[in-house]
Amino acid sequence: xxxxxxxxxxxxxxxxxxxxxxxxxxxxxxxxxxxxxxxxxxxxxxxxxxxxxxxxxxxxxxxxxxxxxxxxxxxxxxxxxxxxxxxxxxxxxxxxxxxxxxxxxxxxxxxxxxxxxxxxxxxxxxxxxxxxxxxxxxxxxxxxxxxxxxxxxxxxxxxxxxxxxxxxxxxxxxxxxxxxxxxxxxxxxxxxxxxxxxxxxxxxxxxxxxxxxxxxxxxxxxxxxxxxxxxxxxxxxxxxxxxxxxxxxxxxxxxxxxxxxxxxxxxxxxxxxxxxxxxxxxxxxx
Numbered sequence: 001x002x003x004x005x006x007x008x009x010x011x012x013x014x015x016x017x018x019x020x021x022x023x024x025x026x027x028x029x030x031x032x033x034x035x036x037x038x039x040x041x042x043x044x045x046x047x048x049x050x051x052x053x054x055x056x057x058x059x060x061x062x063x064x065x066x067x068x069x070x071x072x073x074x075x076x077x078x079x080x081x082x083x084x085x086x087x088x089x090x091x092x093x094x095x096x097x098x099x100x101x102x103x104x105x106x107x108x109x110x111x112x113x114x115x116x117x118x119x120x121x122x123x124x125x126x127x128x129x130x131x132x133x134x135x136x137x138x139x140x141x142x143x144x145x146x147x148x149x150x151x152x153x154x155x156x157x158x159x160x161x162x163x164x165x166x167x168x169x170x171x172x173x174x175x176x177x178x179x180x181x182x183x184x185x186x187x188x189x190x191x192x193x194x195x196x197x198x199x200x201x202x203x204x205x206x207x208x209x210x211x212x213x214x215x216x217x218x219x220x221x222x223x224x225x226x227x228x229x230x231x232x233x234x235x236x237x238x239x240x241x242x243x244x245x246x247x248x249x250x251x252x253x254x255x256x257x258x259x260x261x262x263x264x265x266x267x268x269x270x271x272x273x274x275x276x277x278x279x280x281x282x283x284x285x286x
Contacts, residue, residue, distance in 0.1 A: 039060055164224070169231065175260075183207050
């Protein structure tokens with residue numbers, strides 16, 4: 001890659017993708033890149049907003065993806081769970097391009113530690129297997145951020161702050177890692193500005209790790225009133241979820257929280273925040 005690489009972000013107008021793009025467009029990071037390209041199917045207010053912040057809009061169709069990657073050194077795939085077909089088409093467009101560093105659409109939990117199948121995570125595993133077969137000479141970095149801070153403190157994960165009732169699956173003292181989507185964007189900007197062969201194949205991020213008990217205390221200290229924390233048995237809850245599979249991950253994530261499999265602060269998972277902090281001392285977590 002050149003001293004100042006060109007990065008392209010697919011899915012940059014989505015919920016996560018837009019925040020990733022905004023991270024690259026922050027002044028401290030934008031100057032590290034020759035260009036920050038937003039790959040989009042059509043013009044939209046979100047895309048145009050990113051252009052006003054310093055991005056370049058490049059429209060694509062599935063028939064011209066190779067042309068859309070012209071001059072791109074770093075490709076970030078932030079396409080959501082409904083776009084697996086497009087993710088594969090994008091991946092198949094990398095061979096023969098200038099891309100030397102690829103970030104597949106991960107950015108959530110590390111599903112390689114799971115002991116059960118699931119449609120969404122199995123599709124991500126299949127995508128990575130295909131990447132290892134198709135794109136030789138291209139560095140691939142899978143970034144796991146745990147749970148997104150902005151989307152996770154709600155009833156779907158047992159946090160019903162409105163009624164003052166929290167329900168953990170398993171031990172409510174078990175910690176889980178939460179990372180802001182904006183911090184995912186900044187972390188990717190740091191990684192993408194490095195030479196491809198120095199980027200690790202996997203990164204576990206942890207904006208903060210907190211237990212349900214600790215989160216209840218934080219909420220109480222900030223005016224939520226009394227929060228009662230209860231729990232349900234981990235094994236029976238997990239067995240019930242696995243007996244009734246569902247395409248969405250919320251119920252699975254609840255028992256993974258209880259199992260400690262989203263805790264990037266502890267062994268065996270840990271985090272690699274230090275790789276960002278040591279090299280890039282100006283990066284601070286939200």
